[in-house]
Amino acid sequence: MYAEERQQVILERARAQGRVDVTALADEFTVTTETIRRDLTILERHGVLRRVHGGAIPVERLGFEPTLSTREAAMTAEKTRIAKAALAELPNEGSVLLDAGSTTARLADHLPSDRELTVVTHSVNIALSLSTRPNLTIMLVGGRLRSRTLATVDAWALQALRDTYVDVAFIATNGVSTERGLTTPDSAEAMIKRAAVSSSRRVILLADHTKIGNDHFTRFADLKDIDTFITDNGADPKTLEEVAAAGPRVVLA
Helix, strand or coil: CCCHHHHHHHHHHHHHHHHHHHHHHHHCCCCCCCHHHHHHHHHHHCCEEECCEEEEEHHHHHHCCCCHHHHHHCHHHHHHHHHHHHHHHHCCCCEEEHHHHHHHHHHHHCCCCCEEEEEEEEEEEHHHHCCCCCCEEEEECEEEEEEECCCEHHHHHHHHCCCCEEEEEEEEECCCCCCCCHHHHHHHHHHHHHHHHHHHEEEEEEEHHHEEEECCCEEEEHHCCCCCEECCCCCCCHHHHHHHHHCCCCCCC
């Protein structure tokens, strides 16, 4: 078994059982405990596990929310492909909303320079990255700033989004499943995401395959609220069929 295959099995085991033990995994795979610890370190760097004494716990089971820098370093190639595929959903002109998230930030990096767009966002880092683009009008939604995600939340942000109506919203999520819909660990950010979904004519979900099948603390949308779901080709085909049956058009990047 290749290391990548072993790490995938470890992650699936952790999500199914709630935690994994280093010694038990080493015995099961007939490798050293040092090898398993390296596997867990890699998975932690990808933002999907959290190391604990003697093993690891999946981040969604703890309600643990990886920092923005941690998420930006995970699944970089997949997020770039998703972002480039999302360009096909942009209007030629008009308004778009970019939700706070590492994949939507990749989309911001690839926005074309030949379209006049108004970009609404509650993500400070996305607004800063686009601030020098002369073809874009940036509307930064104000509110309380969450340092973990650099996103604004609470009443000011909600009021601004209630008075906003955009052509397309590009939404990020921490988890997506057919049972629970779209979920995120923080209830304040969930409220903003819910308002963002309501403020748009079309909703495009951008999420890599590691988010599929995960459920977090707060639901902010159902799959039927999503028009198009863009993910990478690492997703399980049967699961994607179930997602598509629940509402959105599924696009593989």
